[in-house]
Amino acid sequence: MNDVLDVALRLLVVFGVFMVLPLVIGQTEHKVMAHMQGRLGPMYAGGFHGWAQLVADGVKFAQKEDVVPANADRRIFQLAPAVALLPYLLVLVAIPIGPGEGAVGEVVDAGIFFVLAVMGVGVLGSLMAGWASANKFSLLGGLRTAAQLLAYELPMLLAAASVAMAAGTVSLPGIVDAFEWWWLPWQIVGALVFFVAGLAELQRPPFDMPVADSEIIFGAYTEYTGLRFALFLLAEYAGIVVLCGLTTVLFLGGWHGPFGAEGLGWVWTLLKTAVLAFIVIWLRVSYPRLREDQLQKLAWTTLVPLALAQIALTGIVKVVIQ
Amino acid sequence: MPEPTVRTVPTALAADYFQSYSVVGLLAVIGVLFVAVAFAAGRLLRPVVPTPEKLLTYECGVDPVGEGWAHTQVRYYVYAFLYVIFAVDSIFLFPWATVFAAPGYGATTLVEMFIFLGFLTVGLLYAYKKGVLTWT
Numbered sequence: 001m002n003d004v005l006d007v008a009l010r011l012l013v014v015f016g017v018f019m020v021l022p023l024v025i026g027q028t029e030h031k032v033m034a035h036m037q038g039r040l041g042p043m044y045a046g047g048f049h050g051w052a053q054l055v056a057d058g059v060k061f062a063q064k065e066d067v068v069p070a071n072a073d074r075r076i077f078q079l080a081p082a083v084a085l086l087p088y089l090l091v092l093v094a095i096p097i098g099p100g101e102g103a104v105g106e107v108v109d110a111g112i113f114f115v116l117a118v119m120g121v122g123v124l125g126s127l128m129a130g131w132a133s134a135n136k137f138s139l140l141g142g143l144r145t146a147a148q149l150l151a152y153e154l155p156m157l158l159a160a161a162s163v164a165m166a167a168g169t170v171s172l173p174g175i176v177d178a179f180e181w182w183w184l185p186w187q188i189v190g191a192l193v194f195f196v197a198g199l200a201e202l203q204r205p206p207f208d209m210p211v212a213d214s215e216i217i218f219g220a221y222t223e224y225t226g227l228r229f230a231l232f233l234l235a236e237y238a239g240i241v242v243l244c245g246l247t248t249v250l251f252l253g254g255w256h257g258p259f260g261a262e263g264l265g266w267v268w269t270l271l272k273t274a275v276l277a278f279i280v281i282w283l284r285v286s287y288p289r290l291r292e293d294q295l296q297k298l299a300w301t302t303l304v305p306l307a308l309a310q311i312a313l314t315g316i317v318k319v320v321i322q
Numbered sequence: 323m324p325e326p327t328v329r330t331v332p333t334a335l336a337a338d339y340f341q342s343y344s345v346v347g348l349l350a351v352i353g354v355l356f357v358a359v360a361f362a363a364g365r366l367l368r369p370v371v372p373t374p375e376k377l378l379t380y381e382c383g384v385d386p387v388g389e390g391w392a393h394t395q396v397r398y399y400v401y402a403f404l405y406v407i408f409a410v411d412s413i414f415l416f417p418w419a420t421v422f423a424a425p426g427y428g429a430t431t432l433v434e435m436f437i438f439l440g441f442l443t444v445g446l447l448y449a450y451k452k453g454v455l456t457w458t
Contacts, residue, residue, distance in 0.1 A: 011349055015356070062367050070377040082357040089353045093346055106345040113416060114346075134391055135379045147398045150405040157412050165419040223380060227364040231357070293456070296401060300455045304408075304446060308439055311415070318423045319432045 011093075014105040018089045022237035027054045029237075029281045036285045057230075064226035069134065072223065076132035081224070081231035084125025087118045088238035095245045096173040098255045098266035104173055111172035112160050115246060116153075119201070122235065123149045126210070129232070130220035141219020144210035144292060145203065151299035152197040152207075158307035159194035162314045163187060163250045176254035183253070186317060190310040191251035193303050195276070198243040200295070202236060204280060206287035209295055244276035245269075252276075400454045411442060 030042040030053050046052025068074055093105035094115055101107060108114045123145055130142015164170050166187060167178040200207035211219040221232050248254055252272050255265025290298065379386040415438075422431040449455055 007345055007348070011345070011352060014349060015352055062364060063369075065369050065371060065376075066364065067372070067376050069379050070374075071379055078361075082354075086350065086353040086357065090346060090349055093349050105349075106342050108342050108346065109339065110416075131391075133379075134389070135381065135386075136388075137381065139391070143396065147401065150398070150401050154405060154408050154412065157409060158415070161412060161415040161419055164416055165422065168420055168423060170416055170420060217380070217382070226368060227360060231360070296398065297455065300401070300404075300446070301450065305443075308442060312436065312439055315422065315432055315435045319428050322423050322425075322428060 010105050014093050015089070017241075018092050018238060021241045022234055023054060025240050025277050025281075026233070026237050028277070029284075030054070032278065032281045033285055036282075061226055061230035066226045066228060067223070069223050071134040073132040073134065076128050077223070078228065080125045080129035080132060081228045081235070082125070083128055084122050085231050085235040085238065087121040088235060088242050090118050091115050091242050092238075092245075094172060095242070095249060096176060096254065097245075097269040099173075099177070103255075103266055107171065107173055110170050112164055112170045112175075112250075115172070116157060116160060119239075119242065120149065120153060122239070123201070125232075125235065126220045129224070133220070133223040135223055137216040137218075138220050138222045140216050141210045141222070144216075145220060147292075148200055148203065148207065148210060148295060151296050152200040152303070155193050155299060155303035155307045156197035156201065158304065158311060159190040159197070160250060162190040162307070162310045165311065165314045165318060172249055176249055176256070179253040179256055181253070181256070184251075187251055187310070187314070189306055190314075191247065193307045193310065194251065195243070195247050197299070197303060198247065199280065199283070200299070202239040202243060204236070204240070205284040206290050207295060208289055209292050212289060240277055240280050241273070244273045244280065247276055248272040400449075404449055404454070407445070408442065411438075414438075 031049065033039060034042040034050070042053050043050040044053075045056045068077055091114075094108045094111050096104035096107075098104075126145040127142045130138045130140075130145065133139070163175055166183060167175040169175060169178065203210050211221065216222070221229060224232060248269055253268075254272075255269050257265070257268035381387075418431070418435075421427065422435065
């Protein structure tokens, strides 16, 4: 009975995190962008600093008419947002935020494997949306999304493999357990490759060619309104949480910090994740969009060779210190 | 009696292994329920007033020309081949990564790794030389 209660509690917490953190990041993005770009819109709703903007957005999404275009493939069109969103929920369960069994949703043995595999499923939602909309812009957007995943999944995989080599395990808590501070300079190239590739997979600026508003409206999500559109947005922010969390766990030492790693380890994890999420928002404000061919070129001629070099470096250092 | 103990160990391991994934499965069920509830609640909350114009495909406000499922030239199918080849290769890195530095391996596995990386690099260079990595 105790086990059942324990599992239920863990699932509840994971689900709660999944509901809260993406919204926190969304709200932060409103405010940070408003300050960085002098935008007045997001600072208005509710009075002080526009605190009610997110609530207003939610109300709007919930009571907006749900339009399915007459030409669309109805069933697929309606299911696509769920396929895009749910993989990120499943990934969250495997990310440890503190030492010990108590601070992770569930210890999955092949953690890195599981996480990378499940994250890749999300792109199917965008492809489904792009195809089922029966809209030329959507189709182009969906295909661009797929091309982006093809290009950036590989450097991400290789960078993650480098950490697995360093730690000698593919379990996420195991990797953080093995972490030492000097991994930071040792794995820095891998960390950058992983983070950049992750950004590209989430289609965040400067890698937002699949949703480039100036040429294909909003890519695969052009025909979506109301709640289903909101779920796609939620998927994007949940993706930011997952990417930043994973980068923290794999490369930045998770719960390790200069002090207080015993009781307050989870604070370090959350803090590092938050800083990375801020960088994600910052990049959106500061960089122009890369062209489609530049995107592919960056992945294949820069990130993949860098990741391979990192693997070589990891291998040599690991064998030498053994 | 030693025999039952011997027999229970593998079963226990398998049970542990599947337990972690059954928790993941439960979470998936919760996720599906969440989406179902959200869609059902959305149906109750929102208005439904379809008009032919609303249901038209949206292409910048002008009437759509031709079909949505039009023929497009997929320019990156070679990238797709490359990806499949490389990704399958790099999956093999993970099991190797967990043991390569274990006592008794060391230098041997390191040489193996460079052979492996060499194959990948040569493949990438070949693709680059063939002009596959530039947009046509």
